[in-house]
Every structure is written in C-alpha cells, then in structure tokens.
Amino acid sequence: MARNGIFFGILLALIALLQPWSATAASPDDKKPSLLKTPSEACQSCHKAIHQQWQKSAHGQPRTLTPLYQALAQSETTCPQCHLPKSEDKEIFKGDGALPCVTCHTIESVAHGGKSNNAKTMGIALYQLNEKVIQGPNGAWFGAKGAVPPGSIDEELASNPFFHHANPEVFRTTTACLGCHDPQKLNDAKTYPVSCQSCHMPVSGGFADHGTPAGKSPRMVKRGTVLSLQAKQNGKELTIQVTMTNLLPHPFPNGGPFSMGLLRLTLLDARGETLWENIEKQNMDKDPKAVFALTTADDLGHPAPPKPMTTIPAKDSRLKSGETRSVNYKMQQPSVAVVRAELIVLPLAPGWLEKLPENQRELPKGLLAAKSEVKLPDGTGGANH
Ligand code: HEC
Ligand code: HEC
Numbered sequence: 001m002a003r004n005g006i007f008f009g010i011l012l013a014l015i016a017l018l019q020p021w022s023a024t025a026a027s028p029d030d031k032k033p034s035l036l037k038t039p040s041e042a043c044q045s046c047h048k049a050i051h052q053q054w055q056k057s058a059h060g061q062p063r064t065l066t067p068l069y070q071a072l073a074q075s076e077t078t079c080p081q082c083h084l085p086k087s088e089d090k091e092i093f094k095g096d097g098a099l100p101c102v103t104c105h106t107i108e109s110v111a112h113g114g115k116s117n118n119a120k121t122m123g124i125a126l127y128q129l130n131e132k133v134i135q136g137p138n139g140a141w142f143g144a145k146g147a148v149p150p151g152s153i154d155e156e157l158a159s160n161p162f163f164h165h166a167n168p169e170v171f172r173t174t175t176a177c178l179g180c181h182d183p184q185k186l187n188d189a190k191t192y193p194v195s196c197q198s199c200h201m202p203v204s205g206g207f208a209d210h211g212t213p214a215g216k217s218p219r220m221v222k223r224g225t226v227l228s229l230q231a232k233q234n235g236k237e238l239t240i241q242v243t244m245t246n247l248l249p250h251p252f253p254n255g256g257p258f259s260m261g262l263l264r265l266t267l268l269d270a271r272g273e274t275l276w277e278n279i280e281k282q283n284m285d286k287d288p289k290a291v292f293a294l295t296t297a298d299d300l301g302h303p304a305p306p307k308p309m310t311t312i313p314a315k316d317s318r319l320k321s322g323e324t325r326s327v328n329y330k331m332q333q334p335s336v337a338v339v340r341a342e343l344i345v346l347p348l349a350p351g352w353l354e355k356l357p358e359n360q361r362e363l364p365k366g367l368l369a370a371k372s373e374v375k376l377p378d379g380t381g382g383a384n385h
C-alpha cells in the first residue's frame with residue numbers, strides 16, 4: 001500500500017511537470033495559468049465520478065454540435081455565449097465538453113446589473129468570472145490534509161492544487177443557471193423557492209450529480225406531471241376528460257422551442273385494435289389542444305431560435321408552472337372497450353425537421369411522461385387511474 005502511495009506520488013509529480021495547469025502550490029498569487037486555460041481533464045483526477053457524470057450530460061458533450069445547431073447557428077455570432085465556454089484558448093479546450101468545469105466554476109457574481117436586453121450580454125457574458133480561484137458551494141480549507149474531493153474515486157488524491165472559494169449565493173441558487181437558461185429572470189434568481197440544482201443536480205452518492213438529468217431521461221421526465229382520466233359511455237356518446245397538473249417551477253415540457261409535449265388519446269376495441277387516435281404521427285394540426293409547445297418563428301413564419309433572435313412574439317401552449325389543465329372530448333363511438341391517455345415529450349418538435357439535411361429528417365422517439373387507462377365494460381363507463 002505504502003509503496004503504491006510513493007509510486008503514485010512520483011507519478012503525480014511527473015504529470016505535474018508535464019502539464020502546466022497542475023501546479024501543486026495552493027496560492028492565488030501563483031503564476032499559475034488562468035482557470036480559463038484549464039481543461040476539465042485537470043479536474044478529472046480528483047473528481048472522477050463527477051467528471052464521468054458531466055461527460056454524459058448535455059453540458060459535457062464534446063463540441064461536435066448537433067446538425068440542428070449547426071444549421072441554425074450559421075449566420076449568428078451570439079450562440080456561443082451559452083453553447084460554448086468563454087475560453088481564452090481554443091487549442092487547450094479542444095475535445096473538452098460544451099461547458100467545461102471552469103465555465104461554471106469561475107462564476108463569481110452577476111455582471112452588468114443582470115441586464116440582458118442585448119444578445120451580446122447573455123449567457124456567460126452576464127457573469128463576472130474569477131480566473132484564479134475555483135468557485136463552489138462550500139469553499140474548501142486551503143491545503144486541508146485528508147480532505148476528500150467530492151466525487152472522487154481514489155481518496156489518496158486528496159491534496160488540492162487549486163484555491164476554492166465558498167460562493168453559495170451563486171452555487172446554491174438558480175443564479176448559476178439562469179444566465180443561460182432564462183437570462184431575463186436572472187435578477188430574480190434568489191427568489192426561486194426551489195433551486196434548479198435540487199432537481200437537476202440531486203445529491204447522489206454523497207455529492208451533487210453533474211449528469212443534469214431532464215427531459216431526455218426516461219425516469220426524470222415522469223416526475224413532471226400528474227395525469228388523470230375520466231371516460232363515460234352514454235348510449236353511443238363517449239365523453240372523455242383528461243386532467244394534467246404541472247408540478248414543476250417551470251413550464252412543462254421545458255426545453256422549448258425545441259421540445260414539445262403531446263397528449264395521445266387512443267380508443268381501443270375489445271380485441272385491442274385501435275379504433276381512433278387524436279393525432280397522427282407527424283400531423284399535430286388535427287388536435288391542437290393536445291399539443292404543448294413554445295413556438296418561435298421568424299418574419300416569414302419559419303421556426304427560429306428564441307428571443308432575441310426572433311422578431312415575432314412566441315406562442316406558448318405549454319403547461320405553466322403549477323397549472324392544472326383539463327382537455328375534453330365528446331364523440332360518437334359505440335364499441336370502445338379501452339380509453340388510453342399518454343402524455344409524451346418529443347425531444348425535437350417536428351417543425352424543426354425542415355432545417356435539417358434531408359437524410360436526417362427523422363422524428364426522434366418520444367418519452368412517456370404519464371399515462372392512464374380506463375376500461376369501459378359493456379359500454380357502461382367507469383373511471384380509474
Ligand atoms: C489534486 C486534487 C484536486 C484537483 C486536481 C481538483 N480538485 Fe476540486 N477539490 C479537491 C478537494 C480535496 C476538495 C475538497 C476540499 C474540502 O472539502 O476542503 C475539492 C473541492 C472542490 C469543489 C467543491 C468546493 C465547494 O465549494 O464545495 C469544487 C467545485 C471543485 N473542487 C472544483 C474543481 C475544479 C473545477 C477542478 C479543475 C479545475 C478541480 N476541482 C480540481 C481536490 C482537487
Ligand atoms: C454557460 C451557460 C449555461 C449555464 C451557466 C448552465 N447551462 Fe444548462 N445548458 C446550457 C446549454 C447550452 C444546454 C444545451 C446543450 C445542448 O443540448 O447542446 C444546457 C442544457 C441543460 C439541461 C438539459 C439537459 C438535457 O438532457 O437536455 C439541463 C437540465 C441544464 N442545462 C441544467 C442546468 C443547471 C441546473 C444549471 C445551473 C447549475 C445550468 N444548466 C447552467 C447552458 C448552460
């Protein structure tokens with residue numbers, strides 16, 4: 001064990017010599033390179049589990065941006081303020097995630113009074129960054145012996161070459177997120193009753209999960225709503241009511257205008273054959289009240305990225321935070337045995353497909369957020385969840 005330790009020590013010292021960012025002394029006055037020149041790889045050795053989570057998250061995906069982003073970003077210069085980090089050296093961050101560790105962990109405070117009317121002062125440009133001292137929720141005891149790096153796998157690596165500053169005002173509140181996620185609300189960040197982190201960075205295994213699960217996680221997406229279904233057969237007439245409540249502090253589904261929610265209603269006969277459906281695969285016009293979406297368009301009415309890139313006011317039919325909404329149907333359907341309601345989140349709304357190269361225009365599979373089924377025995381009606 002001890003020999004392993006020594007071996008490790010020598011190895012680390014060698015690595016330190018080879019890599020300019022891994023200086024060992026812990027003083028902010030050091031001639032250490034700026035944190036904004038420190039790739040996430042430099043954090044990985046001590047925060048391995050966090051690094052792994054982050055790598056799989058939307059923040060940690062390498063900068064091979066999606067075809068949709070590339071198609072939309074062509075003539076725009078403001079996109080990188082949220083989609084790429086403020087890194088001084090593109091060479092150093094080559095192969096790093098979209099948001100390297102230091103993008104967030106250099107945020108010291110809100111700059112420009114939090115005003116974001118101008119596209120140039122959005123995203124990372126809304127923040128004052130600290131290039132020398134890592135910002136985090138608790139701070140750290142400088143040079144503390146035996147401190148275990150949160151999210152570490154190897155506890156032997158517990159000596160910290162970087163200064164850490166306690167900045168709970170940013171890291172425990174939505175301040176750390178809204179500059180990019182909803183810049184107009186950044187000034188109200190501290191009034192949120194519950195932080196984004198409590199859901200999207202839950203404590204798991206003893207530290208904050210950096211996988212930021214959300215609308216593309218089959219488990220997470222189910223936590224957003226409660227859905228109930230009532231169906232009554234009266235002679236030939238079938239009446240149906242679907243009621244949905246959004247439990248979240250933001251719209252459901254979030255991620256608009258790119259994602260979209262759909263209420264799929266299916267009527268089945270006694271053999272399980274579909275008698276009727278309220279929507280068709282790519283044609284949502286048939287039942288607009290079953291579509292929950294933020295729609296942003298350019299002057300010509302084509303889908304466009306949200307404000308300030310769009311000029312026309314957005315249309316928003318998503319469920320608002322805390323909203324309960326009922327959708328009703330009445331129709332002549334005599335032989336229905338089962339009524340099924342499914343709330344589905346599509347990661348990409350069909351309108352965006354037209355922006356993609358022709359061979360990539362496939363609608364992604366939706367995720368099931370909630371469902372309910374009612375049986376109508378002998379057409380007598382009933383209700384359950
Ligand atoms: C040599 C090991 C080591 C490296 C490399 C390292 N850290 Fe740490 N880090 C630690 C230790 C140890 C702690 C816990 C200190 C304590 O609890 O006193 C810590 C704590 C943290 C915290 C939590 C502090 C808080 O406020 O709660 C953050 C955030 C953090 N590190 C970010 C980073 C980032 C970003 C990098 C890369 C630029 C990095 N660390 C590189 C060892 C390291
Ligand atoms: C510097 C800008 C920036 C900051 C700060 C930021 N994000 Fe993000 N976030 C993004 C971008 C850009 C994406 C979309 C990346 C993509 O899909 O290409 C994203 C995606 C997400 C997603 C979606 C994940 C998915 O599965 O699609 C969640 C959840 C999220 N961020 C949560 C947070 C939380 C919580 C915070 C604050 C602790 C935060 N973000 C801070 C820019 C930021």
Ligand code: HEC
Nearest residue numbers: 043047051054099100101104137150171172176197207208
């Ligand atoms: C989108 C912004 C963002 C990015 C990118 C990010 N972090 Fe964090 N990190 C946070 C926030 C916010 C917290 C505080 C969470 C909380 O405690 O509520 C945090 C907490 C931490 C902690 C303390 C965890 C704990 O529970 O004590 C460590 C360590 C850490 N981050 C390291 C990293 C490393 C290493 C990377 C890169 C692999 C990284 N972070 C990338 C926002 C980010």
Ligand code: HEC
Nearest residue numbers: 177181195196199214215216220221223224252253254255
């Ligand atoms: C009470 C838990 C909770 C809180 C607090 C919360 N969210 Fe969410 N969020 C969710 C759930 C559940 C989903 C998945 C359903 C959906 O897509 O809306 C989600 C979805 C998202 C998405 C959609 C990502 C995608 O896949 O397209 C983003 C972005 C997001 N949240 C950001 C935030 C931000 C930023 C905050 C803080 C202002 C926040 N969330 C606060 C639970 C929460």
Ligand code: HEC
Nearest residue numbers: 068069072073076078079082122123180181255256258305
């Ligand atoms: C103010 C910050 C901000 C700006 C500026 C911004 N975006 Fe985004 N973008 C986000 C965030 C945050 C997300 C992910 C969560 C969401 O959708 O709410 C996102 C998501 C996306 C997605 C969906 C990614 C996915 O994986 O599903 C695309 C595409 C996109 N943006 C393109 C653009 C383009 C193109 C521009 C410039 C014209 C741009 N964005 C400007 C913050 C921004």
